[in-house]
Amino acid sequence: HLGISDSRTGTNQPQHSLSSCLGSSLCVSRFPHSGRRGLGAARDLGRGEIVLRSVMEDEKLCDAVNRHSSLSPAQTSRWHPYLVHMPQTYDILAMFGEFEKRALQVDEAMWVTEKAMLKAKSEWKEAHALMEDLMFKPQFLTFKAWVWAAATISSQTMHIPWDEAGCLCLISSQTMHIPWDEAGCLCLVGDLFNYDAPGMEPSGIEDLEHFLSNSSIHDTSLLNGDNNIMRLTDGWFEEDVNAYCFYSRAHYKKGDQVLLCYGIYTNLELVEHYGFLLQENPNDKVFIPLEPAVYSSTSWSKESLYVHHNGKPSYALLAALRLWATPQNKRRSVGHLVHSGSQLSADNEIFIMKWLSKTCDAVLKNLPTSIEEDTLLLNAMDNSQDFSTFIEITKLMSSRDEIHTCLEAHKMKDAHSFNDVILCRKARRSMDKWKLAVQWRLKYKEVLFDCISY
Numbered sequence: 001h002l003g004i005s006d007s008r009t010g011t012n013q014p015q016h017s018l019s020s021c022l023g024s025s026l027c028v029s030r031f032p033h034s035g036r037r038g039l040g041a042a043r044d045l046g047r048g049e050i051v052l053r054s055v056m057e058d059e060k061l062c063d064a065v066n067r068h069s070s071l072s073p074a075q076t077s078r079w080h081p082y083l084v085h086m087p088q089t090y091d092i093l094a095m096f097g098e099f100e101k102r103a104l105q106v107d108e109a110m111w112v113t114e115k116a117m118l119k120a121k122s123e124w125k126e127a128h129a130l131m132e133d134l135m136f137k138p139q140f141l142t143f144k145a146w147v148w149a150a151a152t153i154s155s156q157t158m159h160i161p162w163d164e165a166g167c168l169c170l171i172s173s174q175t176m177h178i179p180w181d182e183a184g185c186l187c188l189v190g191d192l193f194n195y196d197a198p199g200m201e202p203s204g205i206e207d208l209e210h211f212l213s214n215s216s217i218h219d220t221s222l223l224n225g226d227n228n229i230m231r232l233t234d235g236w237f238e239e240d241v242n243a244y245c246f247y248s249r250a251h252y253k254k255g256d257q258v259l260l261c262y263g264i265y266t267n268l269e270l271v272e273h274y275g276f277l278l279q280e281n282p283n284d285k286v287f288i289p290l291e292p293a294v295y296s297s298t299s300w301s302k303e304s305l306y307v308h309h310n311g312k313p314s315y316a317l318l319a320a321l322r323l324w325a326t327p328q329n330k331r332r333s334v335g336h337l338v339h340s341g342s343q344l345s346a347d348n349e350i351f352i353m354k355w356l357s358k359t360c361d362a363v364l365k366n367l368p369t370s371i372e373e374d375t376l377l378l379n380a381m382d383n384s385q386d387f388s389t390f391i392e393i394t395k396l397m398s399s400r401d402e403i404h405t406c407l408e409a410h411k412m413k414d415a416h417s418f419n420d421v422i423l424c425r426k427a428r429r430s431m432d433k434w435k436l437a438v439q440w441r442l443k444y445k446e447v448l449f450d451c452i453s454y
């Protein structure tokens with residue numbers, strides 16, 4: 001059982017079955033539209049109920065394994081059965097090729113991808129000598145193996161908020177006795193929870209805007225006005241029971257997928273760290289190009305000047321624009337109004353709304369494809385059984401240049417090559433990342449479109 005239990009009782013050992021640590025509150029199931037493999041409710045669950053406990057040490061297992069030292073690590077490793085069930089591939093940004101990077105179309109997103117790719121390369125090079133010293137087998141020394149391991153850490157490990165200091169600390173995956181480290185902790189069964197964004201009230205989001213624009217994306221706990229901890233995640237390490245505990249974030253009916261909030265992420269950050277995005281992400285943000293004078297006229301941070309997922313300009317963006325549209329000699333006298341979120345005058349408001357609308361429109365017109373074209377392309381991707389059907393469906397579409405580039409980039413000149421099994425798998429993997437890039441850019445465009453409507 002490796003010390004894992006979804007039982008309601010407080011003990012560390014599962015009560016309900018000798019062969020499984022699940023079945024009392026949770027069960028492994030498939031949810032095709034949100035993460036495929038995930039955890040479902042094995043019974044009706046109430047909000048705030050503990051649903052899983054993962055004890056950090058299992059002395060009994062260690063003692064038992066040590067008594068059979070002649071067995072090989074693959075036979076006895078407590079991790080072996082777990083590791084063989086790890087995802088074999090990930091679609092995180094660092095794994096994007098040049099083609100998928102360009103498919104994102106937006107400079108900011110391409111730049112984030114480039115940075116992720118370069119970071120992975122340089123970290124791999126830095127760790128190479130150590131991996132050789134550890135006598136890794138050649139297949140584990142490759143860049144591909146490194147990126148797989150890095151993606152596993154990025155998307156599967158649990159991060160631990162450190163209550164008292166209000167800052168974040170992380171637990172080591174290697175030993176429970178040394179202080180927290182930033183790799184996070186692989187947590188059996190707990191890492192089967194798929195993600196749900198924190199369901200905060202819109203006003204709550206605005207209150208948090210300023211705080212979050214100045215904090216790291218992994219900050220998952222913060223102090224509210226009464227110095228009580230407000231948690232943005234549903235799982236954390238509890239020292240008194242030496243276990244990572246997961247709590248139900250909502251009321252779930254038997255059979256529903258039980259989701260976990262890993263923190264606050266924009267869609268680009270979700271793709272960067274986890275390789276997926278949400279169709280409805282209340283924390284998504286779109287940054288639009290602003291005149292240098294907008295930044296210099298306010299004290300708001302650059303990161304706080306964005307458009308929300310629903311097309312609404314952020315509190316800080318509205319305030320900054322209102323101030324920027326005010327003659328310089330009048331700015332001082334309206335500062336308090338601007339900071340309290342008030343409109344300054346009808347003229348000022350009309351001016352900034354027109355400016356916003358014009359700017360969003362210009363960004364949309366400058367992108368290589370439109371909302372309609374991206375929608376058609378995604379539909380074709382969803383409705384094609386294989387790549388040759390996809391090429392057939394898209395023959396008359398305006399996206400055919402992009403499709404041609406995709407074929408060239410992956411050295412797959414003609415559709416017949418897709419009959420080859422290996423190429424087929426390669427094409428499918430590339431298609432998954434391409435689809436993610438198109439989904440991301442479409443969401444980005446829809447936010448700008450909604451901003452114009454707003």
Ligand SMILES: C[S@@+](CC[C@H](N)C(=O)[O-])C[C@H]1O[C@@H](n2cnc3c(N)ncnc32)[C@H](O)[C@@H]1O
Pocket residue numbers: 033034035036037038087155156191192193194195196273274275276277
């Ligand atoms: C901690 S694992 C969750 C379990 C995972 N589904 C599995 O089978 O191993 C995180 C990964 O699950 C997928 N995932 C999680 N939440 C998702 C969601 N809401 N929609 C789509 N994929 C999701 C992503 O691939 C992510 O990297």
